[in-house]
Amino acid sequence: MITNKSRSRHKLDFLISWFVPVILIGVWQILSSIGWISTRTLPAPLTVIESAVHLTTTGELFHHIGDSAVRALLGLGIGGSTGLLLGFLNGIFPIAEKLLDSTIQMLRNIPHLALIPLAIMWFGIGEESKLFLVALGVFFPIYLNTFHGIRHIDPGLIEVGKVYQLTNWYFIWHIMLPNALPSILIGLRYALGIMWLTLIVAETISFDSGIGYMAMNAREFMQMDVVVLSILLYALLGKLADVFAKILEKRCLRWRVNG
Amino acid sequence: MNNKISGTMLKIQGLQKKFGNNPVLDQVNLQIEPGEFIAVVGRSGSGKSTMLRLIAGIEKPSAGMMLQDGQPISGLNSDARMMFQEARLLPWKRVFENVALGISDKNKEKRKEQTNEILQRVGLINYKDEWPNILSGGQRQRVALARALVSRPRLLLLDEPLGALDALTRIEMQQLIEELWQEQKFTSILVTHDVEEAVVLADRVILIKDGKVGMDIQVPLPRPQAESSGLCFTGWKYPGSGYGCFTNIGEPASGQNFSI
Numbered sequence: 001m002i003t004n005k006s007r008s009r010h011k012l013d014f015l016i017s018w019f020v021p022v023i024l025i026g027v028w029q030i031l032s033s034i035g036w037i038s039t040r041t042l043p044a045p046l047t048v049i050e051s052a053v054h055l056t057t058t059g060e061l062f063h064h065i066g067d068s069a070v071r072a073l074l075g076l077g078i079g080g081s082t083g084l085l086l087g088f089l090n091g092i093f094p095i096a097e098k099l100l101d102s103t104i105q106m107l108r109n110i111p112h113l114a115l116i117p118l119a120i121m122w123f124g125i126g127e128e129s130k131l132f133l134v135a136l137g138v139f140f141p142i143y144l145n146t147f148h149g150i151r152h153i154d155p156g157l158i159e160v161g162k163v164y165q166l167t168n169w170y171f172i173w174h175i176m177l178p179n180a181l182p183s184i185l186i187g188l189r190y191a192l193g194i195m196w197l198t199l200i201v202a203e204t205i206s207f208d209s210g211i212g213y214m215a216m217n218a219r220e221f222m223q224m225d226v227v228v229l230s231i232l233l234y235a236l237l238g239k240l241a242d243v244f245a246k247i248l249e250k251r252c253l254r255w256r257v258n259g
Numbered sequence: 260m261n262n263k264i265s266g267t268m269l270k271i272q273g274l275q276k277k278f279g280n281n282p283v284l285d286q287v288n289l290q291i292e293p294g295e296f297i298a299v300v301g302r303s304g305s306g307k308s309t310m311l312r313l314i315a316g317i318e319k320p321s322a323g324m325m326l327q328d329g330q331p332i333s334g335l336n337s338d339a340r341m342m343f344q345e346a347r348l349l350p351w352k353r354v355f356e357n358v359a360l361g362i363s364d365k366n367k368e369k370r371k372e373q374t375n376e377i378l379q380r381v382g383l384i385n386y387k388d389e390w391p392n393i394l395s396g397g398q399r400q401r402v403a404l405a406r407a408l409v410s411r412p413r414l415l416l417l418d419e420p421l422g423a424l425d426a427l428t429r430i431e432m433q434q435l436i437e438e439l440w441q442e443q444k445f446t447s448i449l450v451t452h453d454v455e456e457a458v459v460l461a462d463r464v465i466l467i468k469d470g471k472v473g474m475d476i477q478v479p480l481p482r483p484q485a486e487s488s489g490l491c492f493t494g495w496k497y498p499g500s501g502y503g504c505f506t507n508i509g510e511p512a513s514g515q516n517f518s519i
Contacts, residue, residue, distance in 0.1 A: 178349070
């Protein structure tokens with residue numbers, strides 16, 4: 001009974017959250033149809049859908065999305081794992097923190113997109129420069145939050161570890177890591193946002209494939225519908241990444257039930 | 260169950276602990292017999308908790324000698340388990356895993372058997388797959404007690420473990436600790452600021468004052484002391500029901516006699 005009720009409640013919440021976007025698109029379509037919005041300023045939603053269908057049938061759309069996704073995930077993998085590793089290292093060993101942390105904090109203050117010219121000169125306009133920028137962008141939020149999570153541990157639990165004479169391995173794996181996990185996952189959510197942002201910029205500067213390339217290419221040919229489609233794709237992928245992060249959070253933090 | 264296991268004997272001589280230049284404990288002399296239940300009382304800041312932490316080996320003494328069964332305590336005391344004022348459970352491990360943390364034995368079957376046994380004993384076997392977050396304060400302390408006792412330690416150190424509990428839960432826990440102590444025969448040192456609790460549970464009450472043992476008094480009462488001390492203040496018991504002031508709470512039947 002209760003679960004049924006809460007499920008329909010969930011459904012309702014879900015519908016409510018989509019109410020405003022659907023209305024906005026509806027108004028947009030109507031204004032375009034009656035000619036209040038010129039198709040040169042903004043194509044009608046139906047035109048965008050048509051071009052999406054067209055690009056899907058030619059296979060072009062998935063080719064670009066696939067390329068972008070691979071780039072995003074590879075960059076996240078490289079930058080994220082480095083951040084995680086260094087966060088752990090500096091969180092656990094004070095000597096590593098002394099050695100590395102101030103350098104990392106200095107680098108953190110450079111906006112990573114400012115390094116685009118340098119990245120192009122180092123790596124050319126191929127995959128490497130894009131991966132470099134994405135990895136650099138996601139590194140900092142993951143590093144900072146991992147470090148923070150490791151450091152903020154209840155001293156009481158450290159004492160429990162001592163009294164019960166837990167091995168270092170057990171302590172790191174079963175106490176430090178789960179203790180830091182909520183913080184690490186917050187870092188991941190930040191990183192996912194930065195990942196798409198970086199990719200949008202990186203893909204518009206160097207031409208071969210990807211959603212950014214699709215958008216820039218369409219601009220050359222004044223294909224307004226494809227430009228808008230690319231922008232919507234980024235919004236959708238960004239949302240998807242966020243949903244994924246939320247699911248991960250729910251799964252990993254099951255123990256945070258309300259007492 | 261196992262007669263070979265019994266409590267440790269402790270001999271403390273000239274124990275001193277300084278924080279900075281301030282001696283918190285100074286010249287503590289104390290002898291504790293195997294299987295004895297000692298309560299340590301004193302004002303807050305009197306160093307009673309510090310003494311417990313020194314015996315556990317979490318902190319190092321500034322001077323003096325601590326002998327356990329004739330051997331000096333150096334480093335962490337592996338015969339001792341400690342309970343704190345907060346349960347200090349791992350919120351990301353279920354109750355069973357939290358208790359099993361107390362066992363160093365790698366044998367899975369043995370771990371399972373011992374953990375289930377002690378969970379049964381503290382009355383939480385039905386909660387073994389729950390997260391600690393859903394438990395009440397008293398239940399969490401029972402999990403912490405199970406974790407402390409699952410490995411059958413020879414010395415149990417209790418640092419005001421009942422301080423944060425409500426009165427009824429507190430009396431239940433006192434009974435449980437007393438029962439388990441009588442079954443397992445470990446030596447027990449309870450730090451408390453509740454003199455009543457000290458008298459109910461301990462064979463001997465020690466007052467720490469000005470960093471020294473100020474008083475050392477035997478409690479000359481037959482067990483259960485809760486009844487014989489007359490401290491069974493709000494409970495009633497049925498005639499012939501024997502032990503426990505609060506075990507029989509319920510409808511007052513005719514013929515009940517109040518313990519005060």
